[in-house]
Amino acid sequence: MRFRGELASSPENLKRAHSMSMNESRGEHRAPWECTFAKEEKNKCRPGIPPKSNQQYFEILCLCVLQAGLGWGMVRKNWSKLRKGFYDFNIERLATTKVNELFKREGVMKNKNKVKAIIDDAREFQNTVQEVGSFSNFLRSLKGMGDKEAIRELAQRFNHVGEYTAEYYLHSVGYWE
Ligand SMILES: [Zn+2]
Numbered sequence: 001m002r003f004r005g006e007l008a009s010s011p012e013n014l015k016r017a018h019s020m021s022m023n024e025s026r027g028e029h030r031a032p033w034e035c036t037f038a039k040e041e042k043n044k045c046r047p048g049i050p051p052k053s054n055q056q057y058f059e060i061l062c063l064c065v066l067q068a069g070l071g072w073g074m075v076r077k078n079w080s081k082l083r084k085g086f087y088d089f090n091i092e093r094l095a096t097t098k099v100n101e102l103f104k105r106e107g108v109m110k111n112k113n114k115v116k117a118i119i120d121d122a123r124e125f126q127n128t129v130q131e132v133g134s135f136s137n138f139l140r141s142l143k144g145m146g147d148k149e150a151i152r153e154l155a156q157r158f159n160h161v162g163e164y165t166a167e168y169y170l171h172s173v174g175y176w177e
Contacts, residue, residue: 032063032172033072050174057135057173058125059089064169065117065160066109081107086118094122117160124158139175150175 029035030048051057066082067075075082085107087093094102102108103115125135132138142150154166161169170176 031076032060032168033067033076035072035168035172045171046177047172047174050177051136054125054129054135055089055091058091058122060172061121061125061158061161061169062086062089062118064165064172065121065158066114068160068162068165078107082109083107085109089118091122091125094119095126114160117158120159121161128157139170139173142175 028046028048032047035047036045051060063075063079083089085105086102087097097119099112099116099119102119103110103112108115128138129135132141142153145153151163151166151170154169155161155163158166
């Protein structure tokens, strides 16, 4: 059985959620918001299904950006509305969209910095894929550095991705599996 409680994005809350899940037989989750990840115990919790395409990798990145500072409860509750508003997080569509146009759409979060970040990140994601062929190739290329450096690399590359969000993302896509 997986932990399905409401998670907030603070490390303390994640830690608490994690300790609640310690009694569960499998600390596995299928979506980032089900994560019971605690930084120092990431081996105790694992994403169930790793992303299979660039598109899936990008969608999880968007979810991480959107929840930052607000918590996963918000993303989980509004997931289908957010997906619709953000063109199903389609990379090509978002990369060619203007901030004001996207901002006006129903279901899109009324936070211009985040809307701009999603567009910037779609473009950067495209560049990254173009550089190395696929996003999973890119993540594999990070394996040559230490965890801290990999987290920093991701945080520097993408807009509105801090180191905590970057670490959460890497864990959510099974980077450490
Ligand atoms: Zn997890």
